[in-house]
Each structure stands twice: as structure tokens, then as C-alpha cells.
Amino acid sequence: MDFSGSHILSIDQFDRSDIEKLFSVADKLEPYATKEKITRVLEGAILGNMFFEPSTRTRISFGASFNLLGGNVREITEVESSSLAKGESLADTAQVLSGYSDIIVMRHPEVNSVKKFAEASRVPVINAGDGSNEHPSQALLDLYTIQKELSQNNKSIDGLRIALVGDLKFGRAVHSLCKILSLYDDVKMNLISPEELKLPIELVESISAKGVTITETENLEDGISEVDIIYVTRVQEERFKNKQDADKYRGLLSLNQSIYTANCEPNTVIMHPLPRDSRSDANELDSDLYENPNLAIFRQADNGIVIRMAIFTLVLDIEEKIDQSSMPVNWKVGLKN
Structure with missing residues (x-):
């Protein structure tokens, strides 16, 4: 797979070499995920985090992963708070919101809804769950x-x-x-x-x-x-x-x-x-x-951070730029020992 600028909609897109590449990047990002170091490589970039079903780990970890790379996050957390409640189509929503974002993560209760959204989007879309289909x-x-x-x-x-x-x-x-x-x-x-x-x-x-x-x-x-x-x-x-x-x-x-x-x-x-x-x-x-x-x-939930950081890194093609903006952490991380 050529990750750069691609939608991530289904596991069917991946072969073993793609997985090995993603895991290799994830391993390199571990110091940033655990706040041993920080990077501002995505400073100025915007993630559109669109969750039309309840979520804790997936929504927050996608947002936190983008923040850890230096980016900003804008969220929609229910249909009622968007113009979908007024009858706007997914295609129209995709056209508009992809003009406000550099990448979009989407969860929706209908099977194949994220794929339909991605077809109208002008930026990469990541499937965070489409009904009972895939995650x-x-x-x-x-x-x-x-x-x-x-x-x-x-x-x-x-x-x-x-x-x-x-x-x-x-x-x-x-x-x-x-x-x-x-x-x-x-x-x-x-x-x-x-x-x-x-x-x-x-x-x-x-x-x-x-x-x-x-x-x-x-x-x-x-x-x-x-x-x-x-x-x-x-x-x-x-x-x-x-x-x-x-x-x-x-x-x-x-x-x-x-x-x-x-x-x-x-x-x-x-x-x-x-x-x-x-x-x-x-x-x-x-x-x-x-x-x-x-x-x-x-441990499984914690791994969601580094894997989602790796997805953003490959899709936005920043792997070689991350360490260029690396900085030390200026605050106490975790509880008192």
C-alpha cells in the first residue's frame, strides 16, 4: 500500500508488508507516545474527528495521537449536533468538512457509510467503525x-x-x-x-x-x-x-x-x-x-495511541520529519514515584 494521502477504510487494504511497516513506525514513535520526548511536526494541521456513535477510547486516542504529533483536533460527537440532523447528505458533509480539515476520522452506525463519505472527501479519511462492518x-x-x-x-x-x-x-x-x-x-x-x-x-x-x-x-x-x-x-x-x-x-x-x-x-x-x-x-x-x-x-488500550500515531504519520507522510522538531518534555509525567 502507498500510505501517503490514502484513505484507511478496511483491513482488506493491508498485506503483511504494510503491517510490518506500520508496526516499525509505531516502535519508533514509542518515546513520543510515552512523553519521553515531544514533537510539533503537525503544528497547524487539523484533524476532523467525527463520531456519530458513542466512543471513549477510539475518539480520545485518535485525538490524543494527533495532539502528540503537534496537531489540532476539531470534534463532532453526535448526529444531532451536525447538519446531518437537518437532512444534509454524507457526501455534502464530506465536501464541506474536508475543506476545514487535513485528515478526517469518522465513526458512523451504518455499514459502508465511511466509505461513501470518503468518496466525496478531499482529504484522507480513516474508518473508526462503520456499523457492524469493520474497525x-x-x-x-x-x-x-x-x-x-x-x-x-x-x-x-x-x-x-x-x-x-x-x-x-x-x-x-x-x-x-x-x-x-x-x-x-x-x-x-x-x-x-x-x-x-x-x-x-x-x-x-x-x-x-x-x-x-x-x-x-x-x-x-x-x-x-x-x-x-x-x-x-x-x-x-x-x-x-x-x-x-x-x-x-x-x-x-x-x-x-x-x-x-x-x-x-x-x-x-x-x-x-x-x-x-x-x-x-x-x-x-x-x-x-x-x-x-x-x-x-x-496495555492493549495504551497501544491504541502509538498505532494511531503511526497511521497519521504514514498517511500524512511525516515519518522523516518527526525527529526534526523533537523537544524535551518540560513537565512531570505521571504520578510521584
Whole structure:
């Protein structure tokens, strides 16, 4: 892929060399992500952060990533606060807002809406989630996390054994992760979900055709044994017709420390794209897992910063310019030691 000036809309755009390039840039950006150094390379640049669905991590981490590169962020956080509520089309909105921004990040509840928006935009657009379809930056940070976690045990993504747990039908992060993992060799996936929330058959067929070995089950204990990674995702309540339909599946596949200890290998890593549903009737990942060193969900969230910084770096073609505006940090970072 030629990243420079490109839209990032789907994991289908990436091959392994593209991922390796992105991860290499991410590694170089680590000192800036952790505020060991600062850069003003994007001073004067404007990110249009357009989120028409609720978001915490994705919205704020995209904005923070742009700020850490020295840029400014302008946000729209709901349809009602934009002219879409007045009947303006996505194409018209794209034409206008791309005149105010150097790059746009967009989340929208409709499948393929971000692609339609990008077709009318005059600047690069990054898909931050389009309905139940895809979430490419989440898949990239998930894969980056998997690589880092596995490397501690001298393992690689080739040969990965992963259990995907929960709402696999509507979970866009899972859909993108399945696509990106299908680029690797000898990957084994255990798909653990209620029958009604199984991974879409067209996606199962697609990744199977690329060599992924798939096992489907509704039994959590069976599915999480003999895997390197457990990737849990919540019931996507907003994709159901009503809350009552979603409630049927809430809490069916909850992981706690006793289940983990009884069924998992000692170094099995636990991941979740967040938010996790911590309400008592769901409790996807029990609080007793906090002391488990293999709970990687917050390391995973932290990786969102450096991966999204790397995306901006490559799309805006600033890789060779970052260190030119490097400066020391002038404030105390973090809590008192």
C-alpha cells in the first residue's frame, strides 16, 4: 500500500508488508507516545474527528495521537449536533468538512457509510467503525498487542492459537481482527458464541479459504483451553432491535479467575477491545482477573495511541520529519514515584 494521502477504510487494504511497516513506525514513535520526548511536526494541521456513535477510547486516542504529533483536533460527537440532523447528505458533509480539515476520522452506525463519505472527501479519511462492518485501527492495535505479548514467550503470530468469545455476529472489532489474522500462517481460531451470535458465514468461509483453521463451539471452557490468546467482546446491544433481545445473551460467556485457572495454559493472554460490560448481569471479565498478569486489556488500550500515531504519520507522510522538531518534555509525567 502507498500510505501517503490514502484513505484507511478496511483491513482488506493491508498485506503483511504494510503491517510490518506500520508496526516499525509505531516502535519508533514509542518515546513520543510515552512523553519521553515531544514533537510539533503537525503544528497547524487539523484533524476532523467525527463520531456519530458513542466512543471513549477510539475518539480520545485518535485525538490524543494527533495532539502528540503537534496537531489540532476539531470534534463532532453526535448526529444531532451536525447538519446531518437537518437532512444534509454524507457526501455534502464530506465536501464541506474536508475543506476545514487535513485528515478526517469518522465513526458512523451504518455499514459502508465511511466509505461513501470518503468518496466525496478531499482529504484522507480513516474508518473508526462503520456499523457492524469493520474497525481497522482496532484490528491493527490488537495485532500489535498480540505480537508484543507473544514475543515475551518467544512466540510469533504465525502459529497463533486464539479464542474469540462473545458477540461475533455484530462485533466489528472481531470482524477486522479475523481478516488481519488470515494474513498469517497456521492460525487456529476457536469461535465461542451462542448460535445466534456466530461469526457471519461469509467471513468464516473467507478466512477458512486463506488457511485459518476454525472450530466453533458454545462452550467457553472447551474453547479457551490450549490457546495463546483469549479475545472477549461484549454483546453489541446497539445492533439489536431492542434491549430485551440483547439481554438474552448477556452473561452467558463470563470469564473469571477460577475458569481461567481450571482451563487455560499458564501464559494465556486475555484481551478485550473495550468497553467491557461490567454490569452484574454481564460481567464479561470478572474483577478477580485484575491481579492476573496476563490480563492485557489496558496495555492493549495504551497501544491504541502509538498505532494511531503511526497511521497519521504514514498517511500524512511525516515519518522523516518527526525527529526534526523533537523537544524535551518540560513537565512531570505521571504520578510521584
